Amino acid sequence: MVFDRDRVKGIAADPIAHARVAREQTGRPVIATLSSWAPHEVIEAAGGTEVRLPAPDGGAMQGNRARAHLQAASCFLCQGALEAGLDGSLDFVDAVLFVQTCDAQQNLSDIFKIAVPSIPVLDMYMPVNRTSRGAAAYLEKEIERVCRDLGAITGKTPGPDELGSALDARREQVDALSALYGSRIEADGLVPAMDFYSVCVASSCLPPSQAAPIARSLVEDIRSKAAVRECPVERSCMLVGSTLPYPGLYELFDRIGVAVRDDDLSLGRRLFDHPVPAGGSPVERIARGMLDRSSGATKFDDGLVRGSGLLRAARRAGVKHVVMPVLKFCDPWAWDFPAVRDRLEAAGMGMLLLELAGGEDLAAGTIRNRVEAYFEMGSVGDLFDG
Amino acid sequence: MGKPVDRIRAFDLLKGVMKRHYTWAKVYGKLGGKVAWVTSGAPVELLLPFGIYPVYPESHGAICAARRMSPELMEVVEKRGYSQDLCAYALSDIGHAITGKSPVGGLPRPDLLFCCTNICGTVLKWYQALAEHFRVPLVMVDTPFIPDETTCAAPVAVPPHSVTFVKKQLGEAVESFERITRKSYSERKLRKVLDRSREAMNLWKAVLETGKHHPAPMTCFDAFILLNPIVTVRGTSGCVRFYRKVLDEMNRRAAVKKGRVPDERLRLVWDNIPVWYKMKDLSTFFSERGVCLVADTYTNAWADNEIREGEPLDAMAEIYTGIFLNRGLRSRADVLARLVRKYEADGMILHSNRSCKPYSFGQYDALRLAHESTGKPGFILEADHVSPRHWDDKRVFNGLQTFLESFG
Ligand code: SF4
Numbered sequence A: 001m002v003f004d005r006d007r008v009k010g011i012a013a014d015p016i017a018h019a020r021v022a023r024e025q026t027g028r029p030v031i032a033t034l035s036s037w038a039p040h041e042v043i044e045a046a047g048g049t050e051v052r053l054p055a056p057d058g059g060a061m062q063g064n065r066a067r068a069h070l071q072a073a074s075c076f077l078c079q080g081a082l083e084a085g086l087d088g089s090l091d092f093v094d095a096v097l098f099v100q101t102c103d104a105q106q107n108l109s110d111i112f113k114i115a116v117p118s119i120p121v122l123d124m125y126m127p128v129n130r131t132s133r134g135a136a137a138y139l140e141k142e143i144e145r146v147c148r149d150l151g152a153i154t155g156k157t158p159g160p161d162e163l164g165s166a167l168d169a170r171r172e173q174v175d176a177l178s179a180l181y182g183s184r185i186e187a188d189g190l191v192p193a194m195d196f197y198s199v200c201v202a203s204s205c206l207p208p209s210q211a212a213p214i215a216r217s218l219v220e221d222i223r224s225k226a227a228v229r230e231c232p233v234e235r236s237c238m239l240v241g242s243t244l245p246y247p248g249l250y251e252l253f254d255r256i257g258v259a260v261r262d263d264d265l266s267l268g269r270r271l272f273d274h275p276v277p278a279g280g281s282p283v284e285r286i287a288r289g290m291l292d293r294s295s296g297a298t299k300f301d302d303g304l305v306r307g308s309g310l311l312r313a314a315r316r317a318g319v320k321h322v323v324m325p326v327l328k329f330c331d332p333w334a335w336d337f338p339a340v341r342d343r344l345e346a347a348g349m350g351m352l353l354l355e356l357a358g359g360e361d362l363a364a365g366t367i368r369n370r371v372e373a374y375f376e377m378g379s380v381g382d383l384f385d386g
Numbered sequence B: 001m002g003k004p005v006d007r008i009r010a011f012d013l014l015k016g017v018m019k020r021h022y023t024w025a026k027v028y029g030k031l032g033g034k035v036a037w038v039t040s041g042a043p044v045e046l047l048l049p050f051g052i053y054p055v056y057p058e059s060h061g062a063i064c065a066a067r068r069m070s071p072e073l074m075e076v077v078e079k080r081g082y083s084q085d086l087c088a089y090a091l092s093d094i095g096h097a098i099t100g101k102s103p104v105g106g107l108p109r110p111d112l113l114f115c116c117t118n119i120c121g122t123v124l125k126w127y128q129a130l131a132e133h134f135r136v137p138l139v140m141v142d143t144p145f146i147p148d149e150t151t152c153a154a155p156v157a158v159p160p161h162s163v164t165f166v167k168k169q170l171g172e173a174v175e176s177f178e179r180i181t182r183k184s185y186s187e188r189k190l191r192k193v194l195d196r197s198r199e200a201m202n203l204w205k206a207v208l209e210t211g212k213h214h215p216a217p218m219t220c221f222d223a224f225i226l227l228n229p230i231v232t233v234r235g236t237s238g239c240v241r242f243y244r245k246v247l248d249e250m251n252r253r254a255a256v257k258k259g260r261v262p263d264e265r266l267r268l269v270w271d272n273i274p275v276w277y278k279m280k281d282l283s284t285f286f287s288e289r290g291v292c293l294v295a296d297t298y299t300n301a302w303a304d305n306e307i308r309e310g311e312p313l314d315a316m317a318e319i320y321t322g323i324f325l326n327r328g329l330r331s332r333a334d335v336l337a338r339l340v341r342k343y344e345a346d347g348m349i350l351h352s353n354r355s356c357k358p359y360s361f362g363q364y365d366a367l368r369l370a371h372e373s374t375g376k377p378g379f380i381l382e383a384d385h386v387s388p389r390h391w392d393d394k395r396v397f398n399g400l401q402t403f404l405e406s407f408g
């Protein structure tokens, strides 16, 4: 399969529009989600298609109806999701599934129920204390409940067979995305960072059977180009943070010639950063997969030193710079920034924090200037290092 | 009409209780005892049988804010890269941990940290930062949030699998405390502590309920101050003794119709944490206008849940998961409406607390729901519990004045 850049980019530019068309054409129920912790396999097994909120370009914020429900100090992701519900952009979705991962999102779920009564809302709690010996049993019960709740929406309550098949499909997808990320260093300067982002967004809103071949086709594309590489990219970085539904940032890196060699983002590596466990019932395997995932800022893993996993990942990717885009009023990631920065700096790495209000043009203006200035200085630092 | 002129004698007692608490906390550590820093919603009873002395950064944060020291503490932390939008309790507490500055001599260095997510997710991040700063163990209890049903409030009963999960973590916390103190768990001791907690909470509830009298013998501004022992020394006999005396005093005042606000003409309910650095100004403003804030959702949170008798860890898992802030929006609006009815209030003031998202998200809808249910109007007061950065006297007091005038 040839990598169809335009098609994938089109899906990534507006996954909501894509999901709407797919809903009309296939009749498959659409379940909107807001977090990478959503139980993807359960949605698939219940016969649903997942789509992540809000629209990646922040276009959902044309109006400001959400402000009648949310205080000004709320993150753009929550505002955008609610706005999309209020302005009718989501009138085709069959339900919204909130996985309660932060204070904002857990309250947003209840606000959504009141503000957008036409769309059913489902809830799931993802344990924060993942190292407790009680976490797995708790999560299994939550998954079983979500199976029932989703079944009531889609008309198909998934049993062990459906969940088992969904896990197999998921494994395919995880393998394909892992292979794709494995080729990122190879891809320096050959394919735009935007391609990786587009594949990740498409993977978050296509059934795994369609998403996996797309990831594979990009791997092929990279390999075919690797033979004719002319000059290596000199500047590279890794991205870390919560959701980054902004193609503009990737465009910016492509334009200024900084290779993005890896990320720890909700619409990036965190989509697939855990193996699909073998052994046990499907519900046990799904729960174990979620508990074994990399941590993120909203979870507690006893004994974990914040920033240590990221430092390992940055070393693995061979980067000296980490860029952390954080949405304004996103508490969990704002909390982690100083700890992560200190750890990276102690190891001789640089870190750039980009606080984003949401909806701004990232490929131009102040953000572009800051990123450019940072990497100009970073390059000088690299020269001295060498 | 005018300022509250009479004194509540319990405040003098309170000074003694709190002074003893802070002094003893310092001495305790020096004598080799273990000290824990604890979140206000944590199941603190679990620490006492191990002889672990709990201190509360949130209570200390309130004192720092009331004495206007918080901006200085927050600045230190913001310079280190923390966003000024984060919970101001947490920022000023970390500032205190770094600098040692405090208006009351500060908190003793912790031997461990104990946090529970039933009030918010922020406490996890805050306590992680403290654990890294002090290099001490962090014991945490994760209490699954109880969202609303689609069209009605969250179920009253905590889901059984949540109780099982929380109970398991309480057991794990016990194991940690055993390791840290080298003492064994004693269910007998825990039951005794829980008995005292139950008694203190019942007394606190009775104290707050004296606000049902017309005129009310106390305001929520008094409650914000008198609350301190139920948070910090809950589970001790000193706490029980203190609230017995407070209750006596309030009952006596009520019996002779001694109102806290001279010529009480309007009764309101407060929602959210107080604006600590403006308590006096707000209290005076309302009092001068004959307005009594008769109840509030914040101090009520320590009165609303009775720890049932029975297997202690089961009972604690249930009660600590089902608290006010760990429930959905409709449930919180229900509490607000219930307080309006119970205390025969004329309206509501909702403090939209900028840096406390769990308490403030959804307040616009909570106000609409509470208004639909009671027919009473409300006012959203935009501020922050600790940081005066966004406070504007003119804007707030003009807004409040207009709201009060709407009652005629
Ligand atoms: S994790 Fe951050 S960006 Fe995501 S919903 Fe919560 S506050 Fe918003």
Ligand code: SF4
Pocket: B087, B088, B089, B090, B119, B120, B121, B122, B123, B273, B355, B356, B357, B358, B359
């Ligand atoms: S965010 Fe709110 S509930 Fe959490 S610690 Fe701060 S003030 Fe308390």
